Amino acid sequence: xxxxxxxxxxxxxxxxxxxxxxxxxxxxxxxxxxxxxxxxxxxxxxxxxxxxxxxxxxxxxxxxxxxxxxxxxxxxxxxxxxxxxxxxxxxxxxxxxxxxxxxxxxxxxxxxxxxxxxxxxxxxxxxxxxxxxxxxxxxxxxxxxxxxxxxxxxx
Numbered sequence: 001x002x003x004x005x006x007x008x009x010x011x012x013x014x015x016x017x018x019x020x021x022x023x024x025x026x027x028x029x030x031x032x033x034x035x036x037x038x039x040x041x042x043x044x045x046x047x048x049x050x051x052x053x054x055x056x057x058x059x060x061x062x063x064x065x066x067x068x069x070x071x072x073x074x075x076x077x078x079x080x081x082x083x084x085x086x087x088x089x090x091x092x093x094x095x096x097x098x099x100x101x102x103x104x105x106x107x108x109x110x111x112x113x114x115x116x117x118x119x120x121x122x123x124x125x126x127x128x129x130x131x132x133x134x135x136x137x138x139x140x141x142x143x144x145x146x147x148x149x150x151x152x153x154x155x
Contacts, residue, residue, distance in 0.1 A: 035069075043094055047084055080100075
C-alpha cells in the first residue's frame with residue numbers, strides 16, 4: 001500500500017498550502033475545527049531523517065500553517081503534536097505533525113491528561129468531513145493564504 005501522504009491523488013482534495021519541501025492538508029477526521037497536518041513532501045519516517053533544508057524550513061512552514069489554521073478556526077491558541085514511532089501513537093510511517101487550533105469553548109477538555117486521551121483516541125472513531133465540506137474548508141484556507149500572502153512571507 002502506498003503512503004497516503006505520497007499519493008498526490010489522495011492529497012489533491014485536502015491540500016491547501018505547500019512549498020517545495022512541505023505540504024499542509026486538512027485532517028479528514030478533525031479533532032476540532034482547523035485541525036491540519038504538516039508533512040514533508042519527501043517520504044521520511046522520522047524527524048531524524050530530515051535533511052538540512054527540511055530542518056531549517058520546518059519551523060517557518062509550521063508557523064504559516066498555524067497562522068492559517070487559527071484564522072480559519074477563529075482561535076488564538078493551538079497545540080502542535082508530533083508522534084514519533086508506534087509507541088508514541090504514530091499511525092502512518094511518514095513523519096508528520098498535527099496543528100490543532102484551540103479555543104476556550106472547544107469540546108476538548110483543557111486538562112492535559114484528558115486532552116491527550118481525547119487526541120489519542122482512534123482517529124477512525126471521530127466523525128469525518130465529507131467531500132463537499134472538505135472542498136469548502138480547503139477553499140477557505142486557500143483564501144486565507146492568499147489574503148495574508150505578505151504576512152505569511154514574514155513568518
